[in-house]
Amino acid sequence: MWSWVLHRITGVAIFFFLLVHILDTALVRVSPEAYNAVIGTYQTPIMGLGEVALVGAIVFHAFNGLRIILIDFWSKGTKYQKVMFYVVIALWVITMLGFTPRHLINVFSH
Amino acid sequence: MSTAVIDEAAPAPTPEVIESFTVTVIIRRFDPEVDEQPKWVDYDVEMFATDRILDALHKIKWEQDGSLTFRRSCAHGICGSDAMRINGRNRLACKTLIKDLDISKPIYVEAIKGLPLEKDLIVDMDPFFESFREVQPFLIPSSKPGAGKERIQSVADRARFDDTTKCILCAACTSSCPIFWTDGQYFGPAAIVNAHRFIFDSRDDAAKVRLDILNDQEGVWRCRTTFNCTDACPRGIQVTQAIAEVKQAIMRGKP
CATH class of the missing domain: 1.10.1060.10 (Alpha-helical ferredoxin)
Known part of the structure; x- marks a missing residue:
């Protein structure tokens, strides 16, 4: 249940990120100055923290997506779904432990 | 020494009293003829650890409020009549024992979700x-x-x-x-x-x-x-x- 709820929430969040991302990237066709101005606002600490949330959402969605594929296509997938959920959480924690400190040092050392 | 021997030879004749608990059951009641919206109503019932939620519903219906409406047929987990949402989980009332629930808190009982509510714990199947x-x-x-x-x-x-x-x-x-x-x-x-x-x-x-x-x-x-x-x-x-x-x-x- 909670894996599904998190999968939905992260999925919708990633969708809205992609929407904004396509719009801001498309700005380069409008004018390079406008593009630079918008991308410049992303270089703030608040956006840096937002990026941690974004990467967290994508990492969970990716690992849990693999878990769902295994549930659907591996004959023992439903039996080990709980174990696989804990593995997803563990992989998420490991990935975020690697990413977050390095990223935040970059964000706050500018 | 002698007292110990006597005690062993003659165990206490009084029958063992089985411990009972006052359990608060909060039921989501709905009477389509009176209520606009379902409402939560609480009842206190005296239960044993080995009683089931179905026994609590029976006690309420028989001793406190005869208008409480729910389905049950065999009462032994075979007919599938008394599925309901107990503490937020779908369970059969006849297979859920009081001892398996945390009775320090009230027990919430409501009709199963997703099907049209008809009355109290009864939905349109x-x-x-x-x-x-x-x-x-x-x-x-x-x-x-x-x-x-x-x-x-x-x-x-x-x-x-x-x-x-x-x-x-x-x-x-x-x-x-x-x-x-x-x-x-x-x-x-x-x-x-x-x-x-x-x-x-x-x-x-x-x-x-x-x-x-x-x-x-x-x-x-x-x-x-x-x-x-x-x-x-x-x-x-x-x-x-x-x-x-x-x-x-x-x-x-x-x-």
């Missing part, structure tokens, strides 16, 4: 049984057995669908499914379980028909593997597993 009928849950053989013979099946072939024969159609699974809550058109886990029971039966020859019915926008592909149905099933059926097997059978085109 018609949409549920409609989906059940749609998957043709009966044996459809294409050949007749020899005169005076039975349809022979090996132990392994019987074991293939053993799990899904246990269904008692209580609707605990279907009404625990978040997809079913928002999309009443979805067949629901119970209908798929009962389709599975015949799709994988070696004596049955209409698997293609049933797979076709379930290969629908509102069929098995609505399942998002939340596993709520597996957790809710009072018979311990691996519901999500059965749905996954039907999905794979549709992709293969045969059971």
